[in-house]
Amino acid sequence: MRIYCILAVACLACPRVTVSAETEKIAFVGARIIPIAGDVIEQGVLIVDDGKIEAVGRRDAVTIPADAKTVDVAGKVLMPGLICTHNHVGGIGGADGSGPIQPGIRILDSLNVHDAGFRRVVAGGLTTLNIMPGSGHLLSGQTIYVKMRKARTIDDIFIRDADGKPTGGMKMANGTNSHRDKPFPGTRGKSAALVREQFIKAQEYRDKIQRAAGDPEKLPPRDLGLEGLVEVLEGKRVVHHHTHRHDDIMTVIRLAKEFGFRVVLHHVSEGWKVAKEIAEAGIPCSIILVDSPGGKLEAVNLIFSTGAVLEKAGVNVAFHTDDWITDSRLFFRSAALAVRAGMSREGALRGLTLSGAEMLDLQDRIGSLEPGKDADFIILSGDPLSVYTKVLETWVEGVKVFDRTDPEDHLHAVGGYGAGNDQEPYFCCFDHGGNQ
Amino acid sequence: MPRTGHIIQTIFLVAAVVITPPALAQVAVIGKTVYTMAGPVLKDTVVIIRDGKIAEIRPVFGTVIPGDLRILRAEVVTPGLIDAHSVVGLTGIYNQKHDQDQLEHSAPIQPELRAVDAYNALEDLVAYVRGFGVTTVHTGHAPGELISGQTIVVKTAGRTVDEAVFRAPAMVAATLSSSARKKEKGKSPGTRGKMMALLRAEFVKVQNYLAKRESGDEEKRPPRDLRLETLGRVLSGEIPLLVTADRAQDIASALRLAREFGFKLVLDSAAESYLLVDAIKDAAVPVIVHPSMYRTWGDRKNLSFETAATLRHAGIRVALQSGYESYVPKTRVVLFEAAIAAANGLTFEETLATITIDAARILGVEDRVGSLELGKDGDVALYDGDPFEYTTHCVGVVIDGNVVSDTPR
Numbered sequence: 001m002r003i004y005c006i007l008a009v010a011c012l013a014c015p016r017v018t019v020s021a022e023t024e025k026i027a028f029v030g031a032r033i034i035p036i037a038g039d040v041i042e043q044g045v046l047i048v049d050d051g052k053i054e055a056v057g058r059r060d061a062v063t064i065p066a067d068a069k070t071v072d073v074a075g076k077v078l079m080p081g082l083i084c085t086h087n088h089v090g091g092i093g094g095a096d097g098s099g100p101i102q103p104g105i106r107i108l109d110s111l112n113v114h115d116a117g118f119r120r121v122v123a124g125g126l127t128t129l130n131i132m133p134g135s136g137h138l139l140s141g142q143t144i145y146v147k148m149r150k151a152r153t154i155d156d157i158f159i160r161d162a163d164g165k166p167t168g169g170m171k172m173a174n175g176t177n178s179h180r181d182k183p184f185p186g187t188r189g190k191s192a193a194l195v196r197e198q199f200i201k202a203q204e205y206r207d208k209i210q211r212a213a214g215d216p217e218k219l220p221p222r223d224l225g226l227e228g229l230v231e232v233l234e235g236k237r238v239v240h241h242h243t244h245r246h247d248d249i250m251t252v253i254r255l256a257k258e259f260g261f262r263v264v265l266h267h268v269s270e271g272w273k274v275a276k277e278i279a280e281a282g283i284p285c286s287i288i289l290v291d292s293p294g295g296k297l298e299a300v301n302l303i304f305s306t307g308a309v310l311e312k313a314g315v316n317v318a319f320h321t322d323d324w325i326t327d328s329r330l331f332f333r334s335a336a337l338a339v340r341a342g343m344s345r346e347g348a349l350r351g352l353t354l355s356g357a358e359m360l361d362l363q364d365r366i367g368s369l370e371p372g373k374d375a376d377f378i379i380l381s382g383d384p385l386s387v388y389t390k391v392l393e394t395w396v397e398g399v400k401v402f403d404r405t406d407p408e409d410h411l412h413a414v415g416g417y418g419a420g421n422d423q424e425p426y427f428c429c430f431d432h433g434g435n436q
Numbered sequence: 437m438p439r440t441g442h443i444i445q446t447i448f449l450v451a452a453v454v455i456t457p458p459a460l461a462q463v464a465v466i467g468k469t470v471y472t473m474a475g476p477v478l479k480d481t482v483v484i485i486r487d488g489k490i491a492e493i494r495p496v497f498g499t500v501i502p503g504d505l506r507i508l509r510a511e512v513v514t515p516g517l518i519d520a521h522s523v524v525g526l527t528g529i530y531n532q533k534h535d536q537d538q539l540e541h542s543a544p545i546q547p548e549l550r551a552v553d554a555y556n557a558l559e560d561l562v563a564y565v566r567g568f569g570v571t572t573v574h575t576g577h578a579p580g581e582l583i584s585g586q587t588i589v590v591k592t593a594g595r596t597v598d599e600a601v602f603r604a605p606a607m608v609a610a611t612l613s614s615s616a617r618k619k620e621k622g623k624s625p626g627t628r629g630k631m632m633a634l635l636r637a638e639f640v641k642v643q644n645y646l647a648k649r650e651s652g653d654e655e656k657r658p659p660r661d662l663r664l665e666t667l668g669r670v671l672s673g674e675i676p677l678l679v680t681a682d683r684a685q686d687i688a689s690a691l692r693l694a695r696e697f698g699f700k701l702v703l704d705s706a707a708e709s710y711l712l713v714d715a716i717k718d719a720a721v722p723v724i725v726h727p728s729m730y731r732t733w734g735d736r737k738n739l740s741f742e743t744a745a746t747l748r749h750a751g752i753r754v755a756l757q758s759g760y761e762s763y764v765p766k767t768r769v770v771l772f773e774a775a776i777a778a779a780n781g782l783t784f785e786e787t788l789a790t791i792t793i794d795a796a797r798i799l800g801v802e803d804r805v806g807s808l809e810l811g812k813d814g815d816v817a818l819y820d821g822d823p824f825e826y827t828t829h830c831v832g833v834v835i836d837g838n839v840v841s842d843t844p845r
Contacts, residue, residue, distance in 0.1 A: 292561060294528075294767075295766035296763070300529055330776075385826060414741045416740040
């Protein structure tokens with residue numbers, strides 16, 4: 001009885017985070033649909049059932065089931081939920097100042113799902129994030145791929161693999177962010193040497209496990225960090241690598257070749273200088289556009305046309321917010337600025353959705369509007385690349401998680417008193433520019 | 437060796453070509469739509485600039501453009517944009533100690549620091565913002581100390597501060613926010629109460645100094661004091677005190693201080709100003725609102741995209757700014773910040789006013805810049821569409837009649 005009372009009080013205190021167990025069958029009718037996979041559909045229909053996309057197509061080509069609730073979205077634009085391949089919301093705290101390489105750290109152990117940052121994320125139309133520790137280390141820990149479902153705890157937002165394990169990557173960085181006093185490296189040469197040593201250890205650990213063939217006597221003692229790196233060596237865990245300067249980019253490519261790990265290059269401010277090499281290595285890039293170059297030495301040559309140059313070279317390009325470097329509510333802006341500088345509209349919109357999904361190994365589940373995929377989508381007031389366009393609604397797996405007409409959602413979409421309720425993130429340990 | 441010498445020579449030659457201002461050019465800017473900010477929107481209009489000043493504004497049809505004019509054309513033509521508060525030229529692109537002159541931490545009150553002594557007219561970030569149509573910038577010492585120094589108004593052209601500056605000092609920069617509070621034990625000011633006490637004590641000192649300086653007896657006059665002299669210009673109403681404050685309580689403190697000492701106040705950043713609309717309006721204080729895309733943390737955690745609209749629609753004079761960034765982006769671009777305001781409550785022309793004529797009025801330079809009117813400076817920005825749209829390009833920039841940029845950006 002007492003427990004029931006407590007539960008009831010808890011529910012009253014937090015009605016917004018009640019997770020809805022079942023979703024309705026809904027037909028969204030009349031919107032301009034940008035499915036990403038395939039051509040734009042005028043007067044389109046999207047049918048959602050049990051959290052999945054059942055059908056998508058032209059109004060005259062899709063039969064609306066009799067039991068579906070119909071929602072008129074004429075005059076609006078409907079497209080897949082956005083995917084941010086590099087985000088820091090949630091008051092994250094990854095590796096600390098004790099060492100430059102900490103593969104045993106899991107960012108999922110540090111997240112506050114009630115952080116106001118998540119409210120801004122859905123206001124921006126983001127439905128999937130790769131939440132990462134910072135870039136102050138050569139390796140700052142395991143990242144986590146999350147869905148913006150309504151959440152009470154971190155478990156509610158995991159994207160699980162076939163075995164039920166939360167999915168994620170590994171965050172690495174090179175360049176100057178991780179340069180500081182011992183035990184951190186002071187040069188680029190030392191940085192690469194430390195990383196290579198660590199991967200060699202992981203190879204030996206993996207080989208020992210293989211040789212043991214299940215014999216507990218021969219198995220090496222369990223090492224959480226090396227376990228994470230073995231997942232990287234086996235290609236189960238993608239490396240998300242912060243890198244800016246052209247030579248640092250080439251170092252990542254060199255190390256990826258040596259150890260055979262799968263990698264996504266992040267930021268790549270000088271990617272335009274080595275676009276051919278990146279394309280030849282077949283490595284995808286997740287880029288960021290900030291409003292001016294500089295602020296740190298490695299970003300002095302940052303230009304808006306990096307996306308265009310990489311696209312032309314044949315590189316798969318996605319975008320990221322790096323929230324709080326750029327605000328998740330303005331994610332479309334990054335893609336639009338890339339278009340301003342010559343990237344194709346199609347490539348830019350793909351870069352906000354399907355390309356990001358591919359970089360997280362989630363392209364079979366999200367990133368485009370296709371039957372069988374998760375019903376993660378957004379409803380916009382107009383052209384996605386216009387500054388005047390608003391995200392009206394955000395849906396995750398058939399559940400509406402943001403509605404601009406809801407006063408509380410509106411507060412987080414535009415800001416105002418009470419909107420800021422964030423937990424400060426922990427970014428070890430590098431100082432900002434001039435103070436260094 | 438000679439080879440190196442040759443290369444260096446070439447670099448200097450190239451640099452010289454880029455930075456030498458051409459002789460005052462004669463320019464005709466033809467716009468399909470021209471926003472003069474001093475009257476109705478004009479269609480198919482030519483703005484003729486002679487000797488650096490706007491000489492004629494006429495319909496294209498029926499106007500014979502003399503052969504000596506360089507002709508620029510664009511979909512949309514606006515006055516050169518004004519960034520009402522920035523630190524470009526004092527902060528440099530590299531963000532290393534050697535190029536960061538925006539903030540001196542040796543004492544909390546240093547109004548004697550002149551921006552003219554710190555402004556680098558050739559800084560890359562100045563050219564960068566110019567490429568998007570920004571022709572005038574109010575720049576100087578940054579927020580972050582109780583009184584951090586002076587500010588100036590410059591054109592984003594010129595090789596030296598003397599060529600660039602046209603109002604100095606413009607204001608004295610003060611900060612009433614957490615960023616001016618010292619965290620170290622024993623350092624002052626450590627609290628908001630102490631911040632105000634220090635400022636009030638300083639202004640009392642200035643009052644005494646002014647009174648004594650006016651003494652008829654030369655022997656009784658105190659020696660010249662740069663710090664008190666500068667604040668004396670604030671108390672006399674010659675230049676405003678620019679107070680950076682974000683929390684409503686800090687904005688209220690700034691208003692209280694201005695009431696007590698009777699100086700001209702300009703509010704800066706003012707994230708929670710939407711809570712104090714009536715008080716700000718009653719005090720007739722203009723507001724230079726924070727960049728729309730500032731990060732939502734610390735004192736600015738409750739900032740709103742709609743603040744510029746809220747204030748403007750209440751009748752408060754509002755300008756926008758690029759502000760100060762300690763990391764990336766090293767400078768914001770006021771055009772981009774305005775775009776977000778345009779999408780959040782301000783009309784197109786209201787938004788344009790915040791980065792042209794209203795900014796000029798707040799800075800006291802409306803006789804020179806901020807609108808396209810006969811006799812004003814020939815500062816023009818050209819765009820291939822709605823300047824606020826993400827995908828529109830700035831296709832030309834004219835400062836004092838010189839075409840300083842014609843690369844689409």
